[in-house]
Amino acid sequence: MKALFFTLTLMAFSLSHSQKYDCASKTREYQEFLKTQDFNGSYQTWLEVSKKCPKESEIIYTDGLSILQYKIDNAANPEDKEKLVRNLLSLYEQFYKNFPKSVPDYEVKKAMALYNNHIEAESEILSLLESGFSKAGSEVKDANAIFTYFRLCHEKYKAGDAQYNANATLDRYALVNALLTNLQSFASANSNDYKTAQRAIDAMSKDLATCDNLEAYFEKNYSANIDSVAWLTSALTNMTNKCGAKPVFFKMAERVYSLQVSSQSAYFMAIATLKQKKFEESIKFYNQAAELETDNVKKAEIYYSLGTGLLANDLTKSKEALNKALLADPNMGRVYLFLAQQYANNANKCGKTAFEKKAIYTLAAQTVRKAVAIEPKLKATVDKMAAEFDAKGVTSTDIAKEKMKGKTLTLGCLINETITFPAK
Known part of the structure; x- marks a missing residue:
């Protein structure tokens, strides 16, 4: 009897094992269709894989985003299109659940999936953007998402929405402006997109983000953030171009430099002392900023600014700085x-x-x-x-x-x- 039970158990295990879904094989199966851009042919098998193998690979999700977007673009009617967009949003949720490090800004991506596919859901889009930027703003790389977020906030401000008063909207302005400035500094392929977005945001908010308003805003919030390097850095980034000569800029620059001596904090001190016409101090801070900078392209930019600015009237010292710029970036x-x-x-x-x-x-x-x-x-x-x-x-x-x-x-x-x- 025991032998019979053992035999039946072994058979059941073997049958179960033989019927186990082969994730790798099925993934290769639908990808064969993708090689010829046959998204419809790949859909059913991909759908099976996404349900039965959710933790198998990130590729399942990146492939799925392409497959679903194709079906959205070719939907027969608005109802089918919105249903597919909702499926896309669910896929982002599943992607984040199983591979959170790959899509930390999944809520922003969900919002833009609604926005880019022209789904009438403005409140939902803004809600997703608010949550996404709050949780993972520094991870957002999409210039259009950054611009869209601020545009929707600014529209609420102009409409008199109490949730988006001047102070709250300046919060968003400070966030997106600092984000775009930082993204540009990496000299990425999307640098022009970031510059375009920043110009558009500045043009849109010219009546709100004036130097006087920014000065008052950062002065008001300074005490609460006096020990936050991140907040001070963001504030100084926002004020550099418009309000570098204001007392609050110098105060924040000194504070962040005292908290953390870095290339960036030294650069802020260079700007602050330059605005105060303390030229020798400014030269010292420019040099320190360049020496501490680990990114060669940024290092070259700092030396170039110094050589063509403060040292421009001293050809010997100007050449010295410019040669350092070339040493850091021979393509300048x-x-x-x-x-x-x-x-x-x-x-x-x-x-x-x-x-x-x-x-x-x-x-x-x-x-x-x-x-x-x-x-x-x-x-x-x-x-x-x-x-x-x-x-x-x-x-x-x-x-x-x-x-x-x-x-x-x-x-x-x-x-x-x-x-x-x-x-x-």
């Missing part, structure tokens, strides 16, 4: 544009003879042409500047007359460069 062609113009500006001052003055213009032409080799988009500017410098530079007749064919000439003064003339 505009450095050569600035250097070339500086050489030309100092031709009369540094050229001891008429020939040396012309040679400096030739050096400027040679320098500016270096820019186009690393940044082709600068070609039009380079060509124009080079032509102007060449017109004032040495000619073959000048070189022959001075017996400088094939020879080099060291140009001292502030320039400290050597130029070699052609042998023929």
Whole structure:
């Protein structure tokens, strides 16, 4: 009897095991359809996989988003379309439940699925955006989502909604503006989208986000956030362009620098001291910001700002900063544009003879042409500047007359460069 029971149990286990759903095989099955863009052919098998294998792979969800979006775009009528959009929202929920680190901003994505597919659900969209930005705002990378969130909030403000009074709407403005500024700083492929969104938000909120309002807003909220590096950094980011000269900006810059010495806090101190005309201090903070910066593109930008700004009237120090910018980012062609113009500006001052003055213009032409080799988009500017410098530079007749064919000439003064003339 025991032997019979054991045999029946073993058979039942074997049967159950043989009937187990093969997630990997079924995934490959529907993906064969996707290879030929046959979304309809893939749908039923994908649907099975999504229900029976929810934890198998993130691919099931990323594939599903594409499949459902195709079906939404090709829905027969508005009712079918909305039903499919709701299925898409459920898929985002399931995606977040099983792979939360992959879609921390799933509520924002749900909101934009409704918005982009033109589902009339504005209150639901705004509610999802409010929750999504509150929980995972720093994870949002979609410029349109950021703009849409602020636009809907601003419309509520303009309509007199008490929940979206001036102070509350400035909360949202501070959030989205800081977010867009940070996203741009990474020089991503979407940088232009972030700039466009930021310009649109600034234009929309010009009557609300004035320098005076921002000053009052951050002054009012300063005490409650005095120990928050994140809040102070966001506040300073929002005020840098419009209100860098305000006392509250300097107060916040000093505070965040005292809490955390970093490239960013040093940069805020550089701006603050610059606005106060404390130029030597500002130079010190710019240099510190650049030295502490680990991102080479950002490091180069800081050195470029210093070399073309505070140090622009001191060619020796300006060149030092600009060379550091090039060392950090060898693709920064505009450095050569600035250097070339500086050489030309100092031709009369540094050229001891008429020939040396012309040679400096030739050096400027040679320098500016270096820019186009690393940044082709600068070609039009380079060509124009080079032509102007060449017109004032040495000619073959000048070189022959001075017996400088094939020879080099060291140009001292502030320039400290050597130029070699052609042998023929």
